[in-house]
Amino acid sequence: xxGTITEAAGxxxxxxxxxxxxxxxxxxNAALRTVLREDPRTLVFGEDVGALGGVFRVTDGLQEEFGAxxxxxxxxxxxxxxxxxxxxAMNGWRPIPExxxxxxxxxxxxxxxxxxxxxxxxSRGAVPMPVTLRLPSFGGIQAPEHxxxxxxxxxxHVPGLKVCAPCDPQDAYRLLLQSVRCDDPVVYMEPKARxxxxxxxxxxxxxxxxxxxxxxxxxxxRHATLVxxxxxxxxxxxxxxxxxxxxxxxxxxxxxxxxxxxxxxxAASAARTRRAVVVHEAPLTAGLGxxxxxxxxxxxxxxxxxxxxxxxxxxxxxxxxxxEPQYLPTIDRILSAVQRTLEYKRP
Amino acid sequence: MTMPxxxxxxxxxxxxxxPDFARRCYLQMLTARRxxxxxxxxxxxxxxxxYVSLRGQEAAQVAxxxxxDTERDFAFPTYREMGVALAMGVDMVGYMASHRxxxxxxxxxxxxxxxxxxNAVVGGPVPHAVGWAVGERLRGGSGCxxxxxxxxxxxxxxxxxxxxxAAVYRAPVVFFCQNNRWALSVPNERQVAGGSVAARGQGYxxxxxxxxGNDAAAVxxxxxxxxxxxxxxxxxxxxxxxxxxxxxxxxxxxxxxYRDAEEERAWRGRxxxxxxxxxxxxxxxxxxxxxxxxxxxxRERAEAVRDGVSTAPEPDGAxxxxxxxxxxxxxxxxxxxxxxxxxxx
Numbered sequence: 001x002x003g004t005i006t007e008a009a010g011x012x013x014x015x016x017x018x019x020x021x022x023x024x025x026x027x028x029n030a031a032l033r034t035v036l037r038e039d040p041r042t043l044v045f046g047e048d049v050g051a052l053g054g055v056f057r058v059t060d061g062l063q064e065e066f067g068a069x070x071x072x073x074x075x076x077x078x079x080x081x082x083x084x085x086x087x088x089a090m091n092g093w094r095p096i097p098e099x100x101x102x103x104x105x106x107x108x109x110x111x112x113x114x115x116x117x118x119x120x121x122x123s124r125g126a127v128p129m130p131v132t133l134r135l136p137s138f139g140g141i142q143a144p145e146h147x148x149x150x151x152x153x154x155x156x157h158v159p160g161l162k163v164c165a166p167c168d169p170q171d172a173y174r175l176l177l178q179s180v181r182c183d184d185p186v187v188y189m190e191p192k193a194r195x196x197x198x199x200x201x202x203x204x205x206x207x208x209x210x211x212x213x214x215x216x217x218x219x220x221x222r223h224a225t226l227v228x229x230x231x232x233x234x235x236x237x238x239x240x241x242x243x244x245x246x247x248x249x250x251x252x253x254x255x256x257x258x259x260x261x262x263x264x265x266x267a268a269s270a271a272r273t274r275r276a277v278v279v280h281e282a283p284l285t286a287g288l289g290x291x292x293x294x295x296x297x298x299x300x301x302x303x304x305x306x307x308x309x310x311x312x313x314x315x316x317x318x319x320x321x322x323x324e325p326q327y328l329p330t331i332d333r334i335l336s337a338v339q340r341t342l343e344y345k346r347p
Numbered sequence: 348m349t350m351p352x353x354x355x356x357x358x359x360x361x362x363x364x365x366p367d368f369a370r371r372c373y374l375q376m377l378t379a380r381r382x383x384x385x386x387x388x389x390x391x392x393x394x395x396x397x398y399v400s401l402r403g404q405e406a407a408q409v410a411x412x413x414x415x416d417t418e419r420d421f422a423f424p425t426y427r428e429m430g431v432a433l434a435m436g437v438d439m440v441g442y443m444a445s446h447r448x449x450x451x452x453x454x455x456x457x458x459x460x461x462x463x464x465x466n467a468v469v470g471g472p473v474p475h476a477v478g479w480a481v482g483e484r485l486r487g488g489s490g491c492x493x494x495x496x497x498x499x500x501x502x503x504x505x506x507x508x509x510x511x512x513a514a515v516y517r518a519p520v521v522f523f524c525q526n527n528r529w530a531l532s533v534p535n536e537r538q539v540a541g542g543s544v545a546a547r548g549q550g551y552x553x554x555x556x557x558x559x560g561n562d563a564a565a566v567x568x569x570x571x572x573x574x575x576x577x578x579x580x581x582x583x584x585x586x587x588x589x590x591x592x593x594x595x596x597x598x599x600x601x602x603x604x605y606r607d608a609e610e611e612r613a614w615r616g617r618x619x620x621x622x623x624x625x626x627x628x629x630x631x632x633x634x635x636x637x638x639x640x641x642x643x644x645x646r647e648r649a650e651a652v653r654d655g656v657s658t659a660p661e662p663d664g665a666x667x668x669x670x671x672x673x674x675x676x677x678x679x680x681x682x683x684x685x686x687x688x689x690x691x692x
Contacts, residue, residue, distance in 0.1 A: 043485075069485055075515055080474045080508035087478020090421075090463070092486070095478075110505070114468050115475070121670045122452035122464045128673050160671055183673035213676060260676035 018203045025195040027169035028058050030203055031176035036066045044071045046098030056195055078104050082111035085131045098134040103146025105135055116185050117160035132179040133187045138230050138281050140193030142321035150282030155187045156259040163258040165189040167233035169199045191230035215262035221249035224275035224338050227292050229255040232279045239334040267299030274305040275341035279329050284312035306344030309337040360564040361571040366632035372413055372563050373623050374641045376405035379430040381649035390598045394657055395446045399427050400594035406619030407525045407588040409434045410563035411570040419490035421461045421479055423472040428495050437462045440655035447656055470503025477509045480518035491519040491577040499530025501544045514551040519577035522585040527592035532605040548585035560588030561619040664691055
């Protein structure tokens with residue numbers, strides 16, 4: 001596995017596109033190799049990212065290739081991991097810390113929110129924070145408590161942070177390159193449930209023209225728009241397949257960037273289809289779906305034939321394994337929401 | 348009431364602590380004292396919304412920071428390190444601008460000053476020092492990081508995490524605790540389990556030294572030795588400078604609600620400036636003419652800082668938006684247009 005990635009990402013001729021079928025976890029690995037190779041200021045660190053290669057093997061082989069100075073294990077303390085990233089950035093490095101699981105980002109929230117996010121602001125631009133915080137995120141793998149959480153609304157709410165979440169291997173590769181090259185701190189949320197999803201990936205140095213903050217339409221449709229990110233994109237694509245069998249053509253927008261959000265792209269799609277359903281794993285109340293709903297409504301109100309629907313996790317903690325499938329938005333719930341938008345009658 | 352009984356016994360001054368050094372130290376400590384007095388006056392006059400005095404901690408701050416090499420070392424302050432800023436040559440008008448509430452982090456350049464932006468989350472900057480130091484060694488530099496915190500912050504998890512990280516990585520860090528005995532209204536006895544911050548160094552496998560924080564030579568000695576050790580690749584050290592916050596926590600505080608005025612009076616009797624002056628008079632490094640000149644210079648400098656910070660322009664409203672991102676977003680630009688059209692004076 002490692003050899004394949006090395007060969008692919010380490011192509012001698014960087015301009016030659018190399019397409020390999022790989023899992024998302026391998027694509028993130030390949031992207032890390034690319035940025036470690038192209039920028040000697042980059043550093044990868046976190047719990048178990050060295051010899052083990054990370055609990056999801058995302059950093060597999062990196063320490064071997066780039067040495068224990070640029071890829072290193074940290075003691076088990078999330079706040080200090082991010083605090084150290086802040087200090088490294090103050091000394092000119094481009095840190096790429098990993099927090100092992102989403103639930104363990106909470107102990108680091110002070111450093112993320114009070115320090116990382118506002119150091120550039122506090123210093124009036126004298127101390128930039130080009131930090132990419134990798135965070136295996138979301139549910140869907142029936143993990144133990146605190147190993148499956150959706151923190152995107154929390155981070156998107158913080159001034160100074162940018163937040164993204166890929167849904168497939170190619171975009172995982174592209175978004176990581178963009179995140180690391182960005183001079184602002186980025187929280188890069190990796191959907192654990194899609195780590196093993198294999199697709200062809202083009203390992204280009206500059207993988208396409210997709211600016212920070214741009215969403216993309218993964219499926220065209222004319223009856224309603226589904227908006228999602230991370231693992232829920234795949235579920236929306238599945239829902240769209242089912243709907244198509246009944247003659248309902250759903251458009252699927254992969255939001256990709258949760259901050260900044262592509263308000264124009266969302267509104268354009270919703271205006272075309274006149275209906276929108278936003279789908280996320282996080283609990284409903286004050287989730288990012290509320291923001292999506294507001295943005296669509298503000299920008300496409302006149303075109304909408306129905307209120308924007310939200311299909312989200314319930315306002316309960318992420319449950320234990322057997323209950324997780326009942327917590328996460330199901331295809332049935334997504335299709336029911338679509339149905340409500342289609343049947344909506346103005347009072 | 349507990350007075351510090353410095354252990355180990357007062358060391359001989361570090362070789363660097365010669366007559367010139369002592370004079371420079373005294374002048375800067377006195378300048379910090381006079382700026383501090385001007386700042387309290389500015390608060391009384393309504394120019395500063397609030398102020399946090401460093402009175403009594405001038406030796407702990409100035410004499411320690413005087414050992415830093417401002418070409419290569421980097422200090423990570425909380426919010427009461429005005430004496431450190433002064434000793435490191437930070438633009439003091441820019442520094443005091445934070446207390447006038449012109450900009451939270453101050454208006455000096457933290458990168459150029461090698462003195463991080465002020466930080467009110469005590470403990471928060473301590474792991475930054477570790478990251479900076481790890482990065483310094485990675486790039487082959489010889490600088491050291493100095494993390495400042497107090498007895499209150501010694502309770503913060505970040506401080507412990509940072510000490511452990513620094514020791515694991517043998518990073519060139521000096522953890523410098525100013526134990527001024529009062530974390531706002533809570534005394535050491537109810538803050539520091541075990542009674543000693545310095546003793547905690549042992550648990551992390553690093554030297555922990557308690558010094559008389561009001562004795563400039565002792566503080567300087569401890570800091571200079573810790574920096575030498577860090578620079579030699581021998582790893583981090585912990586210094587606990589035992590001192591006392593003779594003023595209230597801030598100008599909004601009322602010490603009569605929690606501590607004995609007699610204790611304050613006793614500590615005012617161990618004033619670090621008086622102690623240093625006595626030493627200099629005894630060893631001949633300062634005569635009456637020097638102290639007179641120092642007083643005049645300190646006053647002039649303090650007045651210049653006072654005038655500078657009082658008349659500094661308020662930031663432009665557009666600064667609300669300027670530094671949130673390096674790479675601006677459309678949404679923030681839109682919000683700035685709203686500000687421009689609907690709020691801008």
